[in-house]
Each structure stands twice: as C-alpha cells, then as structure tokens.
Amino acid sequence: MSAQGLLDGKTVVITGASSGIGAAAAELFVKEGAQVVLAARREDRLSDVIDRIGAPGGRAVAVVADVTRAEEMRTVVRTAVETFGGVHAAFNNAGWTSTGTPMHLMGDEEYDRIMDVNARGVWNAMRAEIAVMLEHGGSIVNTSSVAGMRATGASAPYIAAKHAVIGLSRAAADEYVAYGIRVNAIAVGSTRTELMEQVLSDTPSLIEPFVGRSIQQRLADPVEIAQTAAWLCSDRSSFTTGAVIPADGGWTAR
Structure with a gap:
C-alpha cells in the first residue's frame, strides 16, 4: 500500500505558476497527490511547467490568466470546477515588484502595477475561490513577504502591497470561518526566483542585506517555500x- 500524499485527492489552484515558487509548488503539490490548476500570464512558460511535471492522468491543467483581471480569475476557478469537480485549496502566489525607485521619483503607472498584481491580484483570486468553497470549505494560502512585516529596502508600494496581503488574509479568515474556510499568509524571505534574480541584477547592493538579515545567511530555494504552502493547504x-x-x-526573528 503506497503512502498517502500530503494533498492526496485535493484540487489546488496556483497563481504565478509559470516560474519560481509557483512552478516549484506545482511540481511538489502533484507529487503530494494533488490535482493542480496553474494560472499565469505566460503561456509558453506554463506549458514548460506542465511538461516538467509530467502529471499522471492529466492531473495538471494550465489557464493563461492575469490576476489583476477579476473575470480571468473566475475563469481559472471555473476551469478547476469543470475539470476536477471543485477547489479544495488555493496558493495565491503571483507577485511583481520594481527595483526600488524612490517614492518621489516613482510614476503612477509603476505604483499601480505593483499594487494591482500583489494586492488586487490576491483580492480577485480569493473572491473567485471563496465563492466555490462556501459549500464545502477549503484552505487559501496567500504569498506575502518579510516586506509585509518590515521595511526591507524593497520599493514602498511593494512593502505596502505585501502588508495588504496580510490584512486581506486575516480579514477573510475571520469572515469565512463559519464556512470551514481557512486563510493564511506566508511571509516569504529572500528566495532565488526569477524576480529576485532580476532585482539583484539591477541593484547588486541589495545582495548583502537580503542575505545578511536572515539567521541562515542564504537565499531560499523555491521548493522550500512551496513546502510551507503545501502544509497550509493540507488538512x-x-x-x-x-x-x-x-x-x-529567520529574517523576522531578529
């Protein structure tokens, strides 16, 4: 008799699934027995993730979607229901940042983009997911950041947006507890993702503080964050x- 996976039989929606933490989560969740619906804007990268997973029995499907568009997130959730019969859990992981332009020099478009992806994206995703979890409950995990708890040197809108993710998570946890819906956030530390590599390439001076502030003195591998998300998605x-x-x-322990 084979051992049961952490997410055995669950259908999980993952946003920001085309690279980094989201792609690592897609691979891990399938290994843990889940059926996954992967959402991101880049179709070619999503296809690569699906191919890499090699999910048996078609247990992974991809939907090209932008989290800043509410209707597209409803389409993602509808695909999960139509393909696998429901949504048991969600990992709302899509995010975006800039390279720390000072507030007084930052344009409105840059501010709007950071806030829309990180805060509105979680808002759009949760509303769609909660609507189908009301009958049977579920678990929602939102990617925040140490920037949601500290001024980290990241851009001001990113710090504000990640604080907002924590607020939205706590509010939803309180509002929907009677429906058996749990909502949590992960305060992610510096992780070796495509986005992080871009930030460090543009601003090399951030390497030391991003690594030096943590007790472990290193960047995380994306799968390490995915493992935390898997536990939170599980029973x-x-x-x-x-x-x-x-x-x-250990960044926030100091």
Whole structure:
C-alpha cells in the first residue's frame, strides 16, 4: 500500500505558476497527490511547467490568466470546477515588484502595477475561490513577504502591497470561518526566483542585506517555500488560520 500524499485527492489552484515558487509548488503539490490548476500570464512558460511535471492522468491543467483581471480569475476557478469537480485549496502566489525607485521619483503607472498584481491580484483570486468553497470549505494560502512585516529596502508600494496581503488574509479568515474556510499568509524571505534574480541584477547592493538579515545567511530555494504552502493547504494545518507563517530563514526573528 503506497503512502498517502500530503494533498492526496485535493484540487489546488496556483497563481504565478509559470516560474519560481509557483512552478516549484506545482511540481511538489502533484507529487503530494494533488490535482493542480496553474494560472499565469505566460503561456509558453506554463506549458514548460506542465511538461516538467509530467502529471499522471492529466492531473495538471494550465489557464493563461492575469490576476489583476477579476473575470480571468473566475475563469481559472471555473476551469478547476469543470475539470476536477471543485477547489479544495488555493496558493495565491503571483507577485511583481520594481527595483526600488524612490517614492518621489516613482510614476503612477509603476505604483499601480505593483499594487494591482500583489494586492488586487490576491483580492480577485480569493473572491473567485471563496465563492466555490462556501459549500464545502477549503484552505487559501496567500504569498506575502518579510516586506509585509518590515521595511526591507524593497520599493514602498511593494512593502505596502505585501502588508495588504496580510490584512486581506486575516480579514477573510475571520469572515469565512463559519464556512470551514481557512486563510493564511506566508511571509516569504529572500528566495532565488526569477524576480529576485532580476532585482539583484539591477541593484547588486541589495545582495548583502537580503542575505545578511536572515539567521541562515542564504537565499531560499523555491521548493522550500512551496513546502510551507503545501502544509497550509493540507488538512494537517487544520487549526491554523488567520496566521502569518514566516518562511524566511529567520529574517523576522531578529
């Protein structure tokens, strides 16, 4: 008899699934027994993730979608229902930032883009997911950041947006507890993702503080964050809701 996976039989929506933490989560969640619906804007990268997973029995499907568009997130959730019969959990991981333009020099378009992807994206995703979880409950995990708890040197709108993700998560946890819906956030530390590599390439001076502030003195591998998300999506975290779980190498412990 084979061992049961952490997410055995669950259908999980993952946003920002075309690279980094989202792609690592897609691969891990399938290994843990889940059926996954992957959402991101880049169709070619989503296809690469699906090919890499090699999910048996068609247990992974991709939907090209922009989290800043509410209707596209409803399409993602509708695809999960039509393909797998429902949504048990969601990992709302899509994010975006700039390279720390000073507030007084930042244009409105840059501000809007950062806030829209990171805060409105979680808002759009949760509303679509909660609507189908009302009958049977579920678990939602939102990617925040140490920037949601500290001024980290990232851009001001990014810090504000990641604080907002924590607020939205706590509010939803409180509002929907009677429906059996749990909502948590992960305070992600510096992680070796495509976005992080871009930031460090543009601003090499950030390498030391991004690594040096954590107890472990290193960047995380994306799968390390995905493992935290898998636990929060699973029934093994059944008494955890409205929480902000640090996956930061000890950054916020100091």
